[in-house]
Amino acid sequence: MQARMQREDELEAPAGPHSLVGASVSKGERAWGEAVASTREKSPASFDQWFSGVQFDGLTDGVLSLRARDEFVRQWVEDHFLPTMTEQLREQTGLSIQVRWSIDVALERPVANRPVPFAPVRPRSLSVRPAAPGEELPSGVHPVAPEAGRLAAAAPPVEGLNPKNTFANFVVGPSNQLAHAAAMAAAGGGGRRHNPLFICGGTGLGKTHLVHALAHRIREEHPAARIVYLSAERFVNEFVQALQDQRMNDFRARYRERCDVLLVDDIHFLAGKTQTQEEFFHAFNALHQASRQIVVTSDKYPQQLDKMEERLVSRFQWGMVADIQAPELETRVAIVRKKAQLEHIELADEVCLFVAQMVRSNVRELEGTLIRLAAKASLLGHPIDLAFARTEIAATTTARPTEASVEDIQRVVCHHFKLRSTDLLSKDRHKSIAFARHVAMYLCKQRLKCSFPELGRAFGNRDHTTVISGVRKIEHLRSSDPEVRAHIEALERKLGAAD
Ligand code: ADP
Ligand code: MG
Numbered sequence: 001m002q003a004r005m006q007r008e009d010e011l012e013a014p015a016g017p018h019s020l021v022g023a024s025v026s027k028g029e030r031a032w033g034e035a036v037a038s039t040r041e042k043s044p045a046s047f048d049q050w051f052s053g054v055q056f057d058g059l060t061d062g063v064l065s066l067r068a069r070d071e072f073v074r075q076w077v078e079d080h081f082l083p084t085m086t087e088q089l090r091e092q093t094g095l096s097i098q099v100r101w102s103i104d105v106a107l108e109r110p111v112a113n114r115p116v117p118f119a120p121v122r123p124r125s126l127s128v129r130p131a132a133p134g135e136e137l138p139s140g141v142h143p144v145a146p147e148a149g150r151l152a153a154a155a156p157p158v159e160g161l162n163p164k165n166t167f168a169n170f171v172v173g174p175s176n177q178l179a180h181a182a183a184m185a186a187a188g189g190g191g192r193r194h195n196p197l198f199i200c201g202g203t204g205l206g207k208t209h210l211v212h213a214l215a216h217r218i219r220e221e222h223p224a225a226r227i228v229y230l231s232a233e234r235f236v237n238e239f240v241q242a243l244q245d246q247r248m249n250d251f252r253a254r255y256r257e258r259c260d261v262l263l264v265d266d267i268h269f270l271a272g273k274t275q276t277q278e279e280f281f282h283a284f285n286a287l288h289q290a291s292r293q294i295v296v297t298s299d300k301y302p303q304q305l306d307k308m309e310e311r312l313v314s315r316f317q318w319g320m321v322a323d324i325q326a327p328e329l330e331t332r333v334a335i336v337r338k339k340a341q342l343e344h345i346e347l348a349d350e351v352c353l354f355v356a357q358m359v360r361s362n363v364r365e366l367e368g369t370l371i372r373l374a375a376k377a378s379l380l381g382h383p384i385d386l387a388f389a390r391t392e393i394a395a396t397t398t399a400r401p402t403e404a405s406v407e408d409i410q411r412v413v414c415h416h417f418k419l420r421s422t423d424l425l426s427k428d429r430h431k432s433i434a435f436a437r438h439v440a441m442y443l444c445k446q447r448l449k450c451s452f453p454e455l456g457r458a459f460g461n462r463d464h465t466t467v468i469s470g471v472r473k474i475e476h477l478r479s480s481d482p483e484v485r486a487h488i489e490a491l492e493r494k495l496g497a498a499d
Contacts, residue, residue, distance in 0.1 A: 028059030031092045035085040046178045049191035050077050055107055062095035069107040073190065080177060083452070087465040154223040155260075158215050161229060164342065165212030171338050173331025174451055176206055179322040183210040186293055187217035194320035196284070196294040200301050201324030204364030207297040210324075211263050214295060218261055225260045232269035232296075236276045252279075256286035260293070267296040267316075272307040281312055288315070328449040332356035332366060339367050345374040351389050358393050360449075369393060406444050406458040412494050413440040416487070425460035438470035442478075443491060445471050 036056075040047040053069035054077055064086065068074035078099070086097040167187075172180045179199050185191035199207050215227050230238075242251035255262065262283070270277050287294055298305065301323070302316035327335065333356040340347040347355075347370075355373070359366045373392055377384045410424050417436040424437045437459065444455055445467075452464035452471075459467065477484040 026058075027093075029056075031089050032056055032059050032064070034092065035088045038088065039081055039085050046181055047081070049181055049185055050081065052192055053107060053190060055104065057102075059089065059093075059097075062093065063098050063100055064089065065100045065102075067102050067104040067107060069103075069105065069190070071103060074101050074103065076181070083465050084468050087469050090465075091469065155219075155226040158219060158227045158229050160231075161212045161215055162209075163216075165209040166216050167213040169338065169342060170206065170209055170213055171327075171331055171334045173327055173334065175325040175327045175331060175449075176201075176210075179206075179210055179324045182320050182322040183214045183295070184217075186295055187214040188221060189217065193293065195288060195291070196296060196316060196319040198296055198298065198302060198316045198319065198321045199324065200298045200321065202326065202362060203299060204362030205324045205326065206363055207324060208265055211265055211295055211297055215261070215263055226258055227261045227263065228255065228259045229263040229265070231265045232267045235264060235280065236269065236273055239276050239279055252283070255283040259287060262287055262292065262294045264294075264296045267298045268300055268305055268308075270308065270312075271305065274309070277309050277312055281309065281315075284312070284315055288318075294319075326360065326362060326449060328451050328454065329356055330451050330454055332360070332363075335363055335366060336370055339370055340374075343371070343374065345370065345384070347384055348386070350386050351384055354386060354389050355393065406448065406450065406455070409443050409447065409495065410440050410458075412491060413443065416491055416494065427460070438474050439484075439488065439491065441467050441470045442474035443488070443495065447495065 036051075040051075050073060053073035055067040057065035057067055059065070066074075066077075068077065078101075082099060086099065089097045167180075167184065170176075170180060179201070181191060182194060182197050183199070185193050186195075186197045199210060201207055211229065215229050218225050218227055238251065242248050264280075270280060284294060296316065298316075300306075302308075302313045302321060305313055305316075333352050336347070336352045336355050339345075340352070355366065355369055359369050373384055373389060376382075376392055377388060382388055411421065413419075413436055414421050414424060417432070417439075419433060419436055423433050424440055426433070428434075441455055441459060444450055444458070445452075450458070452467045455467045456462045456464040474484070474488070478488055479485075
């Protein structure tokens with residue numbers, strides 16, 4: 001009974017089911033509250049999105065009990081949040097933490113977070129009357145669920161989508177996980193749906209892929225939803241054409257009324273086009289007011305968009321701004337593997353790794369390199385082995401293999417603290433060696449695009465949680481201890497400007 005009361009209190013708390021209310025908070029609850037607070041701080045939107053489907057049931061004797069709405073939420077939270085959180089709980093309680101999950105489909109999202117349904121405002125008559133034998137269906141209406149004798153109105157196909165750009169074909173890593181999660185949520189896949197969703201990032205990093213994936217997903221699950229997908233460039237062209245042909249009413253109706261989901265790619269293209277911006281602004285308002293999902297992509301953050309009306313920029317920030325960064329090595333390897341599999345290219349692991357190491361800038365280039373390699377190999381009838389890849393890639397890419405590496409940083413740190421080169425990788429837990437090791441981990445994390453597991457392996461096969469706590473320690477000491485700050489600044493000078 002007591003547990004049930006507490007759950008209700010918790011659900012009523014404004015900050016969601018993770019805030020701890022009431023005076024009688026146990027030690028475990030307090031530790032969990034602190035872990036939640038510090039993890040959430042780093043990425044509140046992503047955290048809230050996933051933890052809206054998780055319930056804390058207690059932390060006793062090192063056993064953390066959690067409930068998840070479904071297996072998908074459980075897996076995501078376990079992969080992306082728990083390593084840091086359990087490490088922090090371990091530090092706080094002095095106990096190693098075991099997580100005990102249960103699935104509870106009754107865990108509803110808080111009402112305020114429930115997504116707006118994709119509500120097509122199609123004439124209802126289209127979906128109620130079964131067609132008479134031989135009767136022609138109105139265009140765009142396809143019969144489904146014949147067992148119920150009903151017709152469901154399917155919206156016309158969405159133009160311009162690449163069928164390969166699905167969620168299943170998208171590799172998720174730290175560089176794109178927020179944008180991926182937000183796109184899944186926008187497609188109705190759980191978590192809080194933000195409106196608008198603004199996906200930004202450099203070229204070739206997967207923005208268009210995610211938007212296509214989102215459109216495919218909505219189409220599968222809500223065939224009647226009218227999805228409009230287009231590039232901002234096409235929006236401009238259509239607008240100009242409509243003006244010329246005096247068809248503005250039709251143009252407006254298409255974007256303001258006959259649309260349940262509006263997806264506009266490369267919105268930065270509207271820069272300087274004030275009249276089109278004005279038109280887009282009105283479409284945005286009409287859709288937003290009607291709770292229709294809007295997703296835009298851009299190569300810049302909203303506030304960096306040049307020559308864009310302030311009122312549009314501010315609207316872009318109303319919902320969620322999710323950025324995509326260049327992928328780190330592990331993600332690049334997974335992408336090469338996935339692409340090879342999709343294109344039926346046989347590729348040894350060492351070649352995957354080599355390609356991923358050599359091409360760092362963006363995924364499009366990574367993909368291009370793989371396709372070129374496969375084409376050349378097939379032309380010459382040569383297997384794609386490491387030697388072949390080396391020669392071909394050296395001839396065609398502008399990769400910079402000389403960029404600072406983990407080893408460079410380790411070397412500079414060893415020299416600075418007068419340690420042997422093997423000390424950082426050893427099991428030696430002597431205070432001064434451990435400190436230098438943590439500093440090296442911290443510098444690697446700051447300067448290289450390495451993930452925690454990658455760093456763990458590079459530091460004598462340590463667990464990624466050890467790296468996380470090492471990096472965190474130095475972050476803390478850097479701001480609280482002048483001596484540590486001086487060491488780090490000296491090391492930074494030795495290493496030169498970060499790229
Ligand atoms: P952007 O729109 O950001 O310029 P795209 O979405 O066109 O980039 O992506 C470029 C290419 O890279 C596409 O072929 C896309 O499928 C692929 N790609 C990008 N990110 C990923 C990823 N995380 N997983 C799989 N493929 C990806
Ligand atoms: Mg694109």
